[in-house]
Amino acid sequence: MGEFAWTPPGPDSPPFDGLNPDHVYDLIQARNCERARYKYDLVGADRRQSQPVKWQLLNGLIGACFALTGQEDQWQTAIDSYNSIKGQPSGDCKYAAGFRSLKQLAEFRIKYPRGEVRIHKTPAGVAACPTRVDSVSTRTAKPGDVVSVRGTWPSEITVYLGTREVALTEESSDKACCQNAFAAFEIPADMTPGTVQITLKTATVDLDAGPLDITAS
Missing domain, CATH: 2.60.40.10 (Immunoglobulins)
Known part of the structure; x- marks a missing residue:
């Protein structure tokens, strides 16, 4: 069994632009998988090309989010997204925090394809971005x-x-x-x-x- 902390809170991005990647990160962090996938799809492939690496990271985290609810096939989404962005230049604070989480989860599942994953709460006071x-x-x-x-x-x-x-x-x-x-x-x-x-x-x-x-x- 692998035990990991979920990606930490942002803090939240301003709500006026619900289609920006930082807001989608917030939905993922809150484990609101359905809403995150809806926003991701709503952005569309063309607009996602403006920040392809960041959106691919979010796609992987959304896959992990669903996988942790029991949708085992979604682990492959997480692994594929991770493999496509590893080695890419690091991004901002939310990207860095999300990448750390996706890397841990994807590498564990690559090594242990049937391994059980348990998520524990992010420690109090830990945030992706500094105040x-x-x-x-x-x-x-x-x-x-x-x-x-x-x-x-x-x-x-x-x-x-x-x-x-x-x-x-x-x-x-x-x-x-x-x-x-x-x-x-x-x-x-x-x-x-x-x-x-x-x-x-x-x-x-x-x-x-x-x-x-x-x-x-």
């Missing part, structure tokens, strides 16, 4: 200006300027979580000039996005 702030659009702003932050975080965020909570703009409200997220907020009209820290608060961690100089309007 981080990638960029802030500006370090100087006045009341009424819109400032944006890009990065990856584990859950929905609340933005603080110093100790003051500020609302996300409508434009960014559906893009503010979680992988490759985009969060934008407007400097309040009555914000006092000075330097404040931008803090993104999630349910489990606070991210320091650095200082912002507020000038007079």
